[in-house]
Amino acid sequence: MGAGDRRFESCRPDAPPDIHLKENKPVKSAVETLSPTRAKLTVEVPFEELKPSLDAAYQKIAQQINIPGFRKGKVPPQIIERQFPGAAREEALNDILGSKYVEALQENDLVPLAQPDVEVVKYDDEGPLEFTAEVDIKPEISLPENTEGLEASVDDVEVTDEDVTEQVAALRGRFGTLIDVERPAQEGDFVVIDLKAVKDGEPVEGGEVTGFSYEVGRGGMIDGLDDALAGLSAGEDKTFTSQLVNGDLVGEDVEVSVTVHQVQEQELPDLDDDFAQMASEFDTFAELEADVRERLQRGKRLEQAAAARDAVLEALLDKVEVPLPENLVTEELNARRQSVEQQLAYAGMTLEAYLEDEGQTQEEFEADLERRVRDAVAAQFLLDEIADRSEIGVDQAELTQHMVRRAQQSGQDPQEFVNHMLEHNHVPEMVQEIRRGKALAELVESAVVKDASGNPVELKNLRPDGTIGDPEDEAAEADEAAEAAEAAEAAEAPADEAAESTQD
Template structure:
């Protein structure tokens, strides 16, 4: 076997592999010997079909099987001899093997970029952590939200105008100009003023309205609105106020805490859980912000050409994930006219950032000698179990069944590498608004 390596770019290689005719003939003979015992050709007994006849009828099939066997038997050895490691599946180029001739095929693939990186390059990053703490006011707001869900609607007996927090009962009809919209009529609709579930124009029109009033509101619907009869139009809603209800919230006491399911015996226990949940949420936000800053600084450490196969792979995943999220939200991407190719162009800068950061992180993983242990994997499944409510063993079985363990291991490896970088960083707590302003400024610069 002869192996020749060509350098097409900093990150792309082409290997030409040449297998001798003797090996080609041996493989073709093996394929035809296997075929002759199974093929049926009129006028010949099984196993007695002459080779020339078999070549006439089954030549393409035999050549295909022989090429796969020749490739499979030499591909790994050729890569080992070249000393190269593809970052993605190579592209194969070859003509079908022919008896008495050498078999030549070419592999074109991307390889990891080579660049210099020292520990001092990433140790001592300056990071800013948002100062986020659960306050008594926030706990009280969460309690109020819980009470809002438990509120009972009570008809308002006295005559008074509707106010924010009330629920107004209306009949309405929608008009496009002076023409009633088909299906645009409804009765006894409850509009929660300030609840944000109805169009703002409708809520504002009903504030201060009394039973018997007939307010109107005009609402503009965007071009992409799912109801085509409303899309891109100003729709007038003629309403008739039929009733007014007020919300009566439960008393904030131990009985209220117990009414939420029996998990809490006292109001103080409920407050403690709310505070703990807020602290966990804020810790996640702090971690995500530090992660973002680390990745921003990490990708600046490597000046190298990006392997196109990795960028394309990342783009494919980003587009796929975006489409799935749209579908889960109830939107049909095709009906919305979304073009995957256009989305890929839009996502490309972000995909390139992710790939660059991932390559540098891989280098840091090597320098820090980060490893994933069985204990790390157990801990990850334990966290997933706590988050999803599913047994850790069941989650592990799902990952094994779907061959997803390598991706999980890669995720843990990346997180441990980020923690190693964070451990050597200088972290300063700042006002969250400062980070929001900085992030918006960077995004505007990228778009500009």
Template structure:
């Protein structure tokens, strides 16, 4: 739910003791905390038989904006250790072929196994896994699995003891029943023009390398641009005294956690088990989510204030869309083209500098050609 949707929902069907606009404003102010509100037009009032009035009011926050011209924001480029050759290696691994072997497993082989864990002779909840593919010798969270798989052939079963590292029985000693269903070798495709053709409409490997270099540069630009958006919006929102309403933050936090629980439940994992496996406290997760949600709300509120300024006519179009790693203040998530224009106006008005102190324009910030990518 966007800030505007929430404001609308809270501003409709508000029951007040009278039709006085000041009383309506005071009631809405209680809902929104300390934010100042302006009634854009006289409220529509409908009196029910019971004598209570349902009020529909169009409101906007009356927030004095700080002077944007000359406001300085410095943002370092987002570090990225990915390289073209590293990306190519990743693509080769995904395109690898597993060939079944008719021999016992050796280090470096890929073994497909079924696992079942018991503690004190009893099956544990969600303690059974099928079709797990593991590279022998690569290390595994289940201590002892690599040593057990060495020398096993397809169709063989055995058991071994290990200490569980996640779930409700984390830290307890369990017995793992292991059944090998397949022993395979992995064949990586040759890094040549034929491989490039498998990855898309590329005639040569050099074309693929060039495309990957551009993709990584564009991603680096998107990360830098998104960081600049977030820092600029957070700075102006703080100076304007904009804070996210606590009950809205809590509502969205509950919705986010419900979505996470449903997603984990779809693969048979409970949220508490997942957090235990990650050795993470739920309060810590709540704090991170709450801070991110508050930043998003405050960004939306600020952009709505800018867009609601009398005579506002921001730049046509929105800033370039960020990549998948961009924070939630990006215009694609801002909700409306007008909010996007408000963000473009903000970025075109402030003074933007890179980590070296050099001036940046919004166009330079979005230009992938500025971001060299290692081979």
């Protein structure tokens, strides 16, 4: 086999490389630092290390071929080499490259982030194997000696009367009734309509709906629809020009005709005690309003906690330099961009329309996306380093709980989600996510976080529902949980012993 047919392009900085040589018989390896996040391994494997793999390769091929005059599995290597030149050496190479590459990584304390670009430099009949492997590696990060006491600031938790009014109005709308009215449609009315899109006199495939209920002024369906509906009464129609946001005619002008069948006005209940009893478990509207305010307070508190986590992490990132592998950044950038485009497609919106609504140019969008990706990748490396330094581990209960929560977030069956994670070997990724979460929690709990008014932000005792727990109660609950676990373990022990006895 010739050298060079396993090579891939890679980036090399202009700066002179930093070379380290480490010899650990029988494998000799050298590391060339191409950048803080990329290294080149040069590995030499002596022939005596290759011979077992070559012998195994000849034996494997002998079992697979039929040569006249020889029993299956008894074909000599010389005959195999004559009939299939280089086949055994290729088989042996595939067998030994991976293991020697891993050994070289371990010898030189390198953590790979991707598949390597491998080049076989030398592979003679009786000589050693020499190959190189360029690979993105986990960067070395110098954490401060003490990460406690990081300072961060977040906005105040503030629930306004307008916030409460908006939430109550949304709840009130759920109990409204629609009544037909004999007048032209106006904003806030509900209309029952037919829509039909035509291009060059031909109906657009998938561009027709009938008996559709729509709130005038809501938007988000098709440009120009709200303007066309305003002033139309039941039985009237109108044609306007618009552009479709999905399908084969995205971005092209089409003629859209809308026919109104009903105009309905929403009749809302009075905001009184009767409404409170109908819409909730409370007897009075004052109690309902107070509960809405409290729920908003909890939600704002959780939002503040999320902002605090981001602020603390950002404060540490400002103090630490984290080199980023450009290949990894590019992959993540492409994945994020594709995810945004898919979400917009599901919402029936193009990226161009979204950017126009946001008042953002394509260049601004790309720059913002890249900034967020770089911050996210840097944060992952930083949290991994903290988790390693603190020797943070993950137990089976934490892993199970994390996977169940992820399944619920994605709307999947928990058991099917777990099976998928196991089948596709995604469990290490789940474990790493948990370690990062615990590292971030450790970082945030030791930080000094204040709101805009200068008040300390309570994070350590914040519960998942947004309430603040009493430290004593939290400790008592933890003790009860520990006692329950010990009792369950004690109850399981006799059963386990009985099962073992039965098996014996």
